[in-house]
Amino acid sequence: MISSIKNKLQYALLAAPAYAATIELTPGTSDFQPLTSITISGIVSGAISLAMLAVALVFFFILILGGLRWIMSEGDQKNVETAKNQITNALIGLAIVFAAFAIMKLIETIFGINLLGGITIPTFNK
Numbered sequence: 593m594i595s596s597i598k599n600k601l602q603y604a605l606l607a608a609p610a611y612a613a614t615i616e617l618t619p620g621t622s623d624f625q626p627l628t629s630i631t632i633s634g635i636v637s638g639a640i641s642l643a644m645l646a647v648a649l650v651f652f653f654i655l656i657l658g659g660l661r662w663i664m665s666e667g668d669q670k671n672v673e674t675a676k677n678q679i680t681n682a683l684i685g686l687a688i689v690f691a692a693f694a695i696m697k698l699i700e701t702i703f704g705i706n707l708l709g710g711i712t713i714p715t716f717n718k
């Protein structure tokens with residue numbers, strides 16, 4: 593079974609077009625400009641933003657799994673109660689994450705500290 597999947601995957605990889613590009617980075621040009629503007633505060637704010645995003649995604653998927661567990665409980669009261677508790681806990685977690693985001697935005701507004709501005713999401717567009 594695994595060898596069959598492995599063979600199919602190898603054929604699919606052979607059929608996929610290969611894309612190669614020459615990347616030329618020369619010091620002193622604008623290619624390295626973003627590297628010179630890295631600061632400790634930028635790294636910390638990026639880590640905070642990334643952590644909040646990851647936690648929000650985890651709670652969202654826990655919420656989805658709780659809904660699926662409720663649907664698949666087949667009327668069993670113990671499983672329904674477990675699913676309800678999971679959904680409740682996921683909603684509380686999401687509320688905490690969004691409250692933390694709101695508090696950080698409030699701190700940014702009042703004190704002028706940029707807590708959530710250190711991360712940019714990479715895209716495929718140039």
